[in-house]
Amino acid sequence: MRNWLLIFNFGILLTSSATAQVPQYILELGLRNSNLTLKITGFPEQGRNPQIHWQDGKTYPFTKRADSLRWTANLPPPNDLQIALGALSKSRSEKTVTLWNGHSPLRVNVPGRTIPLPANLPITLSAVDMAAVVQTNERDLPVLPDRSLVITHRYVLDHPTETFDPYSLIKPRGMPRGRSDGAWSFPHILSKLLKQNYNPDTTPEAVKANAKFAKVLSAFAGQWEAKNALGIPADKQFLQEVVQPWRDKSALLQYPSGQLAPHLAPLRLLAIVNRIDLRENFAFGGASGGVPSNAGRLHFVFGFISPDGQALEGRLIVEIRVKKKGEQELWKWARQWQDLTKEWPLKTKIPSENYIRALKKLTEDVLDHSGALSSIRTNEKVDSLTPPWDMREFVLNPQSKVLDSARLTQTPDRKNFSAGQMWLEKFCAGPQADDLIKRGAYRLPDNILAPITSADNEQLKFKAGSESRRHLIALNTCNGCHGPEAKLTVSGIPDDRFFSHISHPGKPGPVTLSDFLMKTDMERRRASLTALLLPSKTLRTLWDLTSAGGSMSGSGH
DSSP: OOOOOOOOOOOOOOOOOSSSOOOEEEEEESOSTTEEEEEEESSOOOSSOOEEEOTTSOEEEOEEOTTSSEEEEEOOOOOSOOBBTTBOOSSSSOEEEEEEOSSSEEEEEEOOBOOOOOSSOOEEEEHHHHHHHHHHHHHHSOOOHHHHTEEOOHHHHTOTTTOEEEEEEETTTTEEEEOTTSTTSHHHHHHHHHTOOOOOOOSHHHHHHTHHHHHHHHHHHGGGTSOOTTOOOOOHHHIIIIIHHHHHHHHHTTOOTTOOOGGGOOEEEEEEEEEGGGSOOGGGTTTOSSSOEEEEEEEEEEEEEOTTSOEEEEEEEEEEEEEEOSHHHHHHHHHHHHHHHHHSOTTOSSOOHHHHHHHHHHHHHIIIIIEEEEEEEEEEOSSTTSOOOEEEEEEEOTTTOSEEEEOOTTOBOSTTHHHHHHHHHHHHTSTTHHHHHHHTOOOOOGGGBOSSEEOOSOOOOOOOSSHHHHHHHHHTSHHHHTTTTTTOEETTEEOTTTOOSBOOOOTTSOOOBOHIIIIIIHHHHHHHHHHHTSSSHHHHHHHHHHSOTTTTTTOOO
16 A cells, blocks of 8 residues: 555644643654554643544544554545645645644644655654744744845955956956956866866966866857857857957967967856755655755856956856755755855845855865756857847766757757647646646756757747646746746846846946846745755655745756
């Protein structure tokens, strides 16, 4: 028989004398054969045996086991499972659940949702823990997005030792700003991920030491020069505005043809982004066992710049997969991000050096130990007056060790959409479509993915069975997220011109985020990190079971 995990709107009857304290209790649910076990902890039980009110309207008594710690009730098989942080209901409307926090009852409103539950998923539900979520989580574990999720403060982006901008010169000496081997500089990050030697000096010895890395960068930049294996055409304007100046300046430092000086990459840091929300769903296997599992991603967002230091309309995102082994490592990873707030308190305007050191320790640990390059994404329209924006993706070729063009993740080819439309409509007609889409657990096959795409105001249209399905699938595409599905605005004003969720201002202006990112998706990301900070595995699992944490799993920024 399958072993179901059940979370009930329970009515446990515990009686005590007027002077006795009501016991704290732990429910162990879904153990075997629809049995439910009640464990009494903390105080000796008082009064008559506890009972549970089951969904059939009948009351079933618990009987004490020999160890005097556990009580078991034999219950009929379940039906129409509705999961909601402690509630069993037959509708999707809100229900009120009464939890006991050890001192007084606490009534909590929670949303209902139907979940197909996997077999053999044991869970312990603690009423004390569940009440603690509501009472203390937001007070004691605040997640501040600008400290822990999308970091864009100018003191971080322009830090004198950890970032680098080769073309924004410091007057009067005309020296580049920052250090090219800083923790958040492009050459440092990419050399670590590609396992390439990098010497930040400009001496002949450094040029020689950087030869392999410089060749990888040249091959990468050369993919805008000619039509490639995926049929992506050359981009003469990008070549002229970005690649050729990089080549010219590299030659002045005696880098030979076919090599690009790593420290002269025309890129400026715009954001450090924590995508822990892209982790494996905890309730469906994430962080289980001894094998490292997906703990989300770490993104570094850069903006292209001209030789005179002006901002160009283009972004490059280095996306890093993060692996953590087991529940404790995943919890520690979440805690590290939340702990950044301690070093940059809410009422403090500028990050402290302690914050810089803590963030550096966190990112360096990823580069040195737990991280691997997922992809590099670019979007560019270097002439800001000429549409459209082109979006590309690059992955590391394991054989040649170069960055090759790849098909865009979760983005169907609209120019040849017949195969993609057929696959999407068949998928949406399947019985698990709604759940897979909400959890972000579906994957589009490679043969329908676009090699390159452009942003436009056209919606991705196909027969999805509902507008919500179509919208979520389209929102997870590159051109949907940067187009009509996200309804991009900045400060409430439609922003069709600039297209990006993260702005690229001229120095020293602030980096701004789109309204979609700030007002819509940031709350989902914050909730995902908050869930991992909950005080027990039970709560983390329950949160994953009931949240829509995966509904934007393909989001790039």
